[in-house]
Amino acid sequence: MLFRFLPLGLLICLACAQPSPSTLVEVEQIIQGRLNEVEGDFAVAFQSLDNPEEQLLMNAREEFHAASTMKTPVMLEVYKQAEAGELSLDDSVLVKNEFFSIVDSSAYSLSPDDDSYSKLYEQIGTKQSLRDLVYHMIISSSNLATNIVIEAVGAENATQTLRGLGANDIQVRRGVEDGKAYRQGLNNTTTAHDLMIMFKAIAEHRVVSAEASQAMIDILLDQRFNEMIPAQLPDDVRVAHKTGWITGLHHDSGIVYLPNGRSYVLVLLSKNLTDEDAGVQALADISKTIYDYVAK
Numbered sequence: 001m002l003f004r005f006l007p008l009g010l011l012i013c014l015a016c017a018q019p020s021p022s023t024l025v026e027v028e029q030i031i032q033g034r035l036n037e038v039e040g041d042f043a044v045a046f047q048s049l050d051n052p053e054e055q056l057l058m059n060a061r062e063e064f065h066a067a068s069t070m071k072t073p074v075m076l077e078v079y080k081q082a083e084a085g086e087l088s089l090d091d092s093v094l095v096k097n098e099f100f101s102i103v104d105s106s107a108y109s110l111s112p113d114d115d116s117y118s119k120l121y122e123q124i125g126t127k128q129s130l131r132d133l134v135y136h137m138i139i140s141s142s143n144l145a146t147n148i149v150i151e152a153v154g155a156e157n158a159t160q161t162l163r164g165l166g167a168n169d170i171q172v173r174r175g176v177e178d179g180k181a182y183r184q185g186l187n188n189t190t191t192a193h194d195l196m197i198m199f200k201a202i203a204e205h206r207v208v209s210a211e212a213s214q215a216m217i218d219i220l221l222d223q224r225f226n227e228m229i230p231a232q233l234p235d236d237v238r239v240a241h242k243t244g245w246i247t248g249l250h251h252d253s254g255i256v257y258l259p260n261g262r263s264y265v266l267v268l269l270s271k272n273l274t275d276e277d278a279g280v281q282a283l284a285d286i287s288k289t290i291y292d293y294v295a296k
Contacts, residue, residue: 020292024056027293031058031286038282040248040273045192046290049203049255049263056290057193063169064269066188067244068141069195069251070158070172072220074149075134076198076207077158079216083208087152089131095123099147102173103180110144110177116225117142138242139222147175155188165201167194192267195253199265203255220254228252229266231284233291248273250280256291264294 021027027046035042043062048054081087097109112118117140120128130152137145150158158172170190174181181187205213220240229252230239241254253267268286273279 020296021289022293022296024054024293027289028056028058030289034282034285034289038273038278039275040279041271042282043192043267043269044286045196045265045267047196047200047265048294049200049265054264060193060196060267061169061191062269063189063191064251064271065246065249066170066172066190067246067249067251068146069190069242069244069253070188071137071141071146071244072195072242072253073158073162073170073172073198074146074153074155075138075216075219076202077153077161078130078134078149079208079212080161081153081157083212087130089129089134091130091152092127093130093133093148093152095120095126095128095133095144095148097121097124097144099151099175099178101178101180102186103178103184106180108178108180110147112144114177115143116140117145120144135219135222138219139224141225141243143176147177150175161207162194162198165197165207167197170194170198190269192253192269195267195269196265199253199255199267203263203265217255223254227280228268228283229254229256229287232288237291248276250276250283252283252287256294258295260295262294264290266290 021030043059045060046056082089098107100107112121117136120142133145133149136142137149155172155174162170172188173186201207202213217240221238223241225243229241236259238257239254241252244251249271251269255265257263268283270279
């Protein structure tokens with residue numbers, strides 16, 4: 001009855017002024033309660049980059065179809081090979097639309113209608129720098145660029161680089177839209193735990209030089225799809241991340257930088273979503289919960 005007489009604006013402020021969770025136990029309880037409201041399967045991995053012991057893992061070893069999250073390991077492999085002198089980011093690479101299935105080497109092609117970056121198809125037959133292809137593979141999630149880049153560095157090499165970091169479950173097997181491989185269950189797969197390990201290594205400059213690591217982070221900071229991890233965070237928080245989605249599945253994974261210098265890795269995975277919008281909203285809410293805990 002008391003609130004009946006309060007101005008609407010004050011009511012809204014009172015409703016929003018919930019205390020930030022002060023422990024990871026509270027964070028996990030809030031997250032679990034939020035996920036219980038959505039039909040689907042989820043995994044969460046949080047790792048503070050300021051305190052090695054500050055970590056939260058929920059279903060973090062469960063396997064998920066990687067969708068476009070596999071494009072970050074491919075970028076990492078490009079920069080690793082570039083630093084080893086095996087290729088150059090300035091190499092000119094032919095833009096083509098013919099690829100070969102890992103099942104039987106039969107040819108297949110991609111459709112611009114199913115790609116989030118159709119502009120590259122206008123460049124077929126020309127050459128682009130490997131650097132530009134990697135950039136659009138990440139920020140625009142270009143499938144065509146991804147397949148071209150994977151041919152240049154080798155999917156198996158990306159997997160082995162991650163094995164060297166202790167990411168023992170993630171599998172980068174193939175390019176995008178290899179229908180024969182998909183029908184045989186030969187998919188790119190990941191876990192929240194392994195993506196967390198990879199992003200932590202990138203943030204800490206443990207795979208390539210500090211300069212190359214920062215170049216990758218700068219690309220991730222330009223990400224154009226921001227419906228999950230960054231969606232509810234303040235404008236002065238920077239998120240270097242890569243999303244992924246297919247029917248019934250939405251992921252986001254990356255590094256979050258607070259203006260006070262603190263930072264953390266966050267991985268949010270989902271599958272079997274019956275309401276994809278509700279799933280995306282839940283993941284955005286979880287990101288805000290983690291941020292509130294770190295920023296408290």
